Amino acid sequence: MKKIVIITIFCITIITIILFTVFGLPYIKPVKIPFALKGYEITLEDDYVILNKYVGNDKNVVIPERFLTKPVKVLGDRCFYNSLNGTPWEKEIESVEIPDSVEIIGDRCFAFISSLKSVTATNVISVGEHAFYENRALENVSLGSGLTIIKTKAFSANPHLVSFDFSNVKEIGDEAFAYSGLTNVTNMQSIEKIGARVFAETPWIYAQKGDFVIIYGSLQLYKGEEQIVVIPDGVKSIDGAFCQYSSEYKYPVDVQEIYIPDSVESISSYSFFSQDNVTIYIPDSVTSIEISYGRKWEGYDLSGIGTIVTTAGSYAEQYAKENGIPYEIVDSWEVPDT
Structure with a gap:
């Protein structure tokens, strides 16, 4: 009987620690989970999750909407960008579906993935610096009508990206689409702040009269x-x-x-x-x-x-x-x- 009580107390203690780590500690400070869950390394904030790094091998990635009951709100800096000794190396990702919960795409999140062709989302608000830099197969990007901020070189050097809808975008950073294949740019009426050389070296800017x-x-x-x-x-x-x-x-x-x-x-x-x-x-x-x-x-x-x-x-x-x-x-x- 005494052994059963000890085991029970031990189990309760472990469960309490886990529950506190998941639901209590993030209200004090962010908690970085020391192991991968569902193919991601994550950080728990008080009421949302940051995806720090993708460690899976799917070609067609469907990002989960929740981890441990908390919504995924941020795709962190370099989440899908991989490097070995400072040199980018390839992940054979062809498409990414981003759930409604995600609002922020971090810096260099998808940089240098030359196989990436399509990214879809519905509720992204901000795209970080170099987030989709040099994705040379990227053709289709749809991030939803809530997109308001596109930072420096976010979509630069994507020769097959030929069209972009700027509905509700208010701020575009320096060279955000420079050296891309843009020929069709629509709905720019919401822009309030625009950086330098945003469309530099694109077919679209040279076609302007x-x-x-x-x-x-x-x-x-x-x-x-x-x-x-x-x-x-x-x-x-x-x-x-x-x-x-x-x-x-x-x-x-x-x-x-x-x-x-x-x-x-x-x-x-x-x-x-x-x-x-x-x-x-x-x-x-x-x-x-x-x-x-x-x-x-x-x-x-x-x-x-x-x-x-x-x-x-x-x-x-x-x-x-x-x-x-x-x-x-x-x-x-x-x-x-x-």
Whole structure:
């Protein structure tokens, strides 16, 4: 009898520890389960689950909606991305079905899975940086109407991704779809914030008409052939528009002068990549500049700026002084006719 009592107490203790670990401890701090469940390594939060790593071998993955009664809310950073000694290696995943419970896809979650063709979800809100980077077979992505944030390079370098619906998307990060195969872009009316070179080197952006490709106030690309460029009034930000990087396309030409209107408030990095001798006329309306003057990368000058022309006391003057950029102070300038 005494032995039975001891065993019973032991079992009750173990069950209590398990229940506390699953249902109690996550309210104090996240609990990382030290073994795989259903092919995943997971972390328990107070009321949801994070999938940290997929360790299964299914080609057609159906992500479970719940673990230990808690909903799966987050696909963690690098969850399906695998590396050996820092070098990506292949998982033969062809499709992924994401349940209604998942709202967040983490950074590099599906990066470098060259066999991945299709991803479907219904309730994703945010897609992390490089989340689907270089999935060279990826053709179909449907993440639901709740998607609002797409971060830096999330879908970059996917040559077979030709269409994307931006319904309800409010924020798109730098180069989010750069070097992809996009030809069809729809429902962009909800966008409030857009990064630099979002559609760089895509068929879609080169098919746009006119010398200036402007997306909700963001000048993404200059396609003209003039060496003296007057940016249209109404542009709010310059986001990589004069970047010379691709050897495949001739846009933009080597510009000599760029006149920025008073409507512009910010200039993103790489906006003048490899423009070696350009003189830029920057008004005092510009209060944010991210020009990496003097930095080199693979033989390219990351800024290319020859001279900044601006007015005394402007942010452009301060930025030029702090970053060693040649500048000239004037009272005003005359904008040439175009």
